[in-house]
Amino acid sequence: MLKKTKRMVALVLALLMTVGLLAGCGTEGNTPDNPSPDGAGVSKTVVIRCNEGGFGVQWLHALAEAFEAAYQEEGYKVKLDIIAGSQGALNEQQIKLGPEKNDTDIYITGEFNVPSVMQFSYKVMKDESTALLEPLDDIYYAPAVGADKQPEEKTIAERFFPGFADANIYQSDDQWNGKVFTMVPFVNSTGIAVNPSVFERYGVKLPKTTDELIAAAQTISEKGKADNVYPYVWAGNNASSYWLYLWEVLFAQYSGVSGYMDFLMCNPDSGDMIKDGWQVYEDTGILESLKVMDELLNLDYSADGAVNFTHTEAQHYLAVGEAGFMVTGDWLLEEMEQDYYDEVSNCMMLKTPVLSVIGTECGITDEQLSQAVEMVDTGKTDADMVAAVSGLTEEGAARIRAARNIYPSIGAAVNCMIPAYSDAKDVAKVFLQFMFSEDGCRIVREEGTALMPVACESYDVENPTPFMDSVVNLMNNGEATAIFETYHSAMMRTRSGLSFFNYSTYGAQVFRSMFMNEEYTAQYIYETEKQYVKESWANYLAYAGLS
Amino acid sequence: MTSKEKRVRLPSQKRRRELLFVGLALFWPIMQFIVFWVVPNFNSIVMAFRVPDGETFTIVNFQRFFHELQQPNSPIIPSFWNSIILFVVNIFVQFPLVILLTYVLFKKVYGHKFFRVIFYTPAILGASVTTALYRYLISANGPVEHMLDWMGVEYSKQLGLLGNPETVFLMIVLYGFWTGVGTNMIMILGAMNRVPDEIFDSARIDGVGFWRELFQIILPMIWPTLTTLIIFSMTGIFTNSAATMLLAPDAPEASTIGWYITRFTMSAGSGLTGEILNYPAAVGLIFTAISFPLIMFTKWLCDKITNTVEY
Known part of the structure; x- marks a missing residue:
């Protein structure tokens, strides 16, 4: 009798599991409510x-x-x-x-x-x-x-x-x-989020140019050391690639949105992606933006241990004012509101500071660039800017305005x-x-x-x-x-796995690597990446099934 | 129908019922095996020979692997060695230590119940708990750093133990060691408990001591269990990725082959690296080709070392 019962129970269990398995294979599909x-x-x-x-x-x-x-x-x-x-x-x-x-x-x-x-x-x-x-x-x-x-x-x-x-x-x-x-x-905008209280505490104004950003990092680093307050924090454990959100907008500032788009789509001047697609890595905007990253990514400016912080840990540092800024996105409030609603509500997303080299190329000092950026922010016209900033041409004013009005988003x-x-x-x-x-x-x-x-x-x-x-x-x-870095149409990249940075020594971890190794200067990365993509172009075409 | 006919038909009916029972009982596991093992593995082999959205046969994904391998400082090389190191530490350091610790607990030394709880705890807790605990222990300004300060050991405070390229892999090895001890201990203690008491009684009468009992009685008798554990460890040699993923996913110095492959599959469908499952499929196939003969050789070697003892 006991044997029979055991068999029955085993059979029922087996049937239940079978039904469970088969049920898992299907979905609701069309029901009377959702006809054929x-x-x-x-x-x-x-x-x-x-x-x-x-x-x-x-x-x-x-x-x-x-x-x-x-x-x-x-x-x-x-x-x-x-x-x-x-x-x-x-x-x-x-x-x-x-x-x-x-x-x-x-x-x-x-x-x-x-x-x-x-x-x-x-x-x-x-x-x-x-x-x-x-x-x-x-x-x-x-x-x-x-x-x-x-x-x-x-x-x-x-x-x-x-x-x-x-x-x-x-x-x-x-x-x-x-x-x-x-x-x-x-919108899902990304970029630099700042905790203004840290900037106020150490008498640093919110930066409008990249030179000001680096100077701010230096000042907070010196003044905040005693209080264990750092210029910035980042998430080296699982979100070190977020530095891309800063780099790509700096690059777009220099080369323009169209230059950035060409880079994303691997669309060279000749228009022949198959033959010359690698040429997009020759854009000097890559080098100029990397130079800023090179100066900024310094362990002396970074919160101790951030090399292995998770993104949530890093956001905690920003929220409680132990770091002045971090690269993140407008999801910061949603992610942190449970514990830090008040703190994060008082943080802000910063308009990405304008590349200082743009000022230099426009023939003005960094102070003047900052003044011009301020005028863009307060709604002044290009003519007002030309009148107020000596040496600034209309072309220069338009370039600064265009650069200021770019923001990264996912x-x-x-x-x-x-x-x-x-x-x-x-x-x-x-x-x-x-x-x-x-x-x-x-x-x-x-x-x-x-x-x-x-x-x-x-x-x-x-x-x-x-x-x-x-x-x-x-x-x-x-x-x-x-x-954006995720256009539907970046087919060459989505199909071949060609990232922004590919050289094996640093690869996708390029910004993390810049922290850890002094050899990885802007010039080194620019040159090696250019060379590597050129040499490997035929391979990438093959990976994408385009050769 | 005569009673004789009934007697003749009965075994046949019984057999049919038994076959039905066995068939139904096996249906689910077989289906599961087909759906979750045969189909995905077959699919990944097919994918390895294709490019994204391509229908034609190609070996370009394999060529890509060798191209990546030839690059200066290719991440594949350190990932390979890290996988090997994790395996070697597991087999030649962790295993002997676990066997010794288990034997000590088996001998019911003073406080063995307390130690058993301590050693088992990481195996019982979920990975998220052990990871959080471990990260806290070695975090910036965490207990371990305070201890190192107190001991006067020099280390980079800016990088921290998990951020420092020189120490991050050591931290991962230690994590694997810490969490792996309990699991192996449970298996080995189970095997030791199965050894008949009479053998120990007899050995005691013959004057066998602590070490001789361990090496000449216990080890040969639990060898089948150890062989299984070694084979398990061997099969995981190029799939080991959990500790890196949990503790230092972005650190190239901590990568293993398992994590090298997993990174590609995890980023599938996300932005720029959208459709490149084909390449990790090819890498997986290459390392399967390497590990399969190794596993077979290890099994052959383990079987050779000692005869299986039946009890």
Whole structure:
């Protein structure tokens, strides 16, 4: 009897495990609520999958609630599927599963390789003219629609900030070039975050040029030693690559946004990427920006032990005023608000100081450059600058203004998109129109700590925290231009693994290495990288399958 | 149907039932094996011979490995040696020490229960807890640094023990040592406890001492368990990445081959290094080709060293 019972129990367990295994292989797919693809666009329930990133998800709950309230008569519903981490690769796979096994109607996700997914269009859609992602041109080039269901004055495209607008346009080597399949939901600006109390304490003004930045580091290093306060902190354990956020904007300041974009896309002057793509590493902007990094990355300026701090540990140093600044992103407040809301609220994102060599090339001193930058920040015209700063030409003024108005962002790494086979794509589009409306922006602004990359009146809130105010200020009412390191179209880099820095001695850990080894000067890195990429170009083309 | 016919059919029915039972019981593990082992491994082998989004056969990923290997200060070389060092320390330092410590506990020395808790604790705690604890111990201005100050030992305060290229790998070796002792101890103590008491009684009557009992009785009798542990250690030689990932992921001096591969797979889908799973797949295949004969040789060697004792 006992033997029989044991066998039965074993059988039941085996069956349970089998069911568990098989259940894990499938997803919800199309349910009565989400009917089959034949009835595409007919469901009234939008399933939104969003990852819990540095931008939080509270705003999405609030947005969903407001959307349902606004469209109560139509019976539109929102179902949220919040996932931890970006899981871009997982979402890519899910979209490729097709309508039978995927009921998600909107993805708000990071680390998602759009061209790679688009290459599966025919496989999933069985139609050469249909892309796997739903084209959003009809809503992107149309006005957003808020809670009053009335179209706003400007189109969503017109309201998108420079840089982000370009990132929304699909650029690849296939038939869908120039269309809009994705929309960037957040600014996610990066750069230098400062704790102003540290600067005030040691009588140092917030730097406007790179020479001032280095001088500030030197002063705080000398004066703060007794108090165990350091000029800056960084996360050498797991986020040493964040120094890139500073380097790339310095590079873009010198070479211009177009120069930076050419570097990112490996687009040489000749336009022949296959033959001459390596030439983008000859840009002198790389050298000039590396020179600043070389001077700044000094262990005497860095918090003791920062070589192995995690990013959270480093942010703690900044929040409590044990370090004057660090390179991070506008997610700082979201990540630290639980323990340090008040402290981080009083920190601020700094507009990246302008490369001092730009001043030199414009024929003015660093003091004059600082004065010119101040004038850009206070809304003075180029003519005012030329009049006030002796020796500054109009060309020089324009160059300084352009350099000051560049800010780095990882925003383009996160996107909103709709699978073409979604059975609720009509409602999903209405939701995106709502999300990018003034009402949507206001809700995101009030309920979250991230900002949307579209011009909104709701940015002018009463009593903003200094931190959020500084983040808004970075964008300069849409006048500033964002640069990204994760454009969809950097195909050569995404496919071959060609990073910004590749030489084996330091590789991706270039800035960490600059701290540790005096041999790695700006000149050394510039020369070796140039040589290495030139010699290895044919290999990288082969890795990308382009040779 | 006569009772004789019934008797003839019964064994056949029983056999069918048994086959059904065995089949159902094996279904899940076999499916799991296929879904989570056969398919991913087959897929990674295929990927190693392709470029991203490419359909054609290529050996470019293998060429890339040898190209990277030939670069000055290639990260592959230190990663390789670090993997070897971790293995050697594990087998030739940690193992003998664990065997000795376990034997001491097995002999029930004074306070053995207390020591058992101390040694087992890191094995019981989660990796996140042990890592946080260890990082705290050796952090800037942490207890270990205070101790070094007190002892007058010179070290770089700016870099810290985990940030210093000269000490970071040592810290990782020590972490592996600290967390590995308990796990191995549990396995070895289990094997020692299985040795029949009569053998020890007989040895005691014959006047066998502490060391002779360890080397001539215990070790031969637990050799199959030790062989298993050695083989396990050997299979992990080029996949060992956990300690580096937890303690110093950005430090090239602490990299192992396992971590070299893992870094590529972890960055897949993120920004610039988006679609290069093919290269780590090729590297994995190369090191499988190296480690497989080594594992087989080690197994052969272990089997040769001593005859298995049945008890």
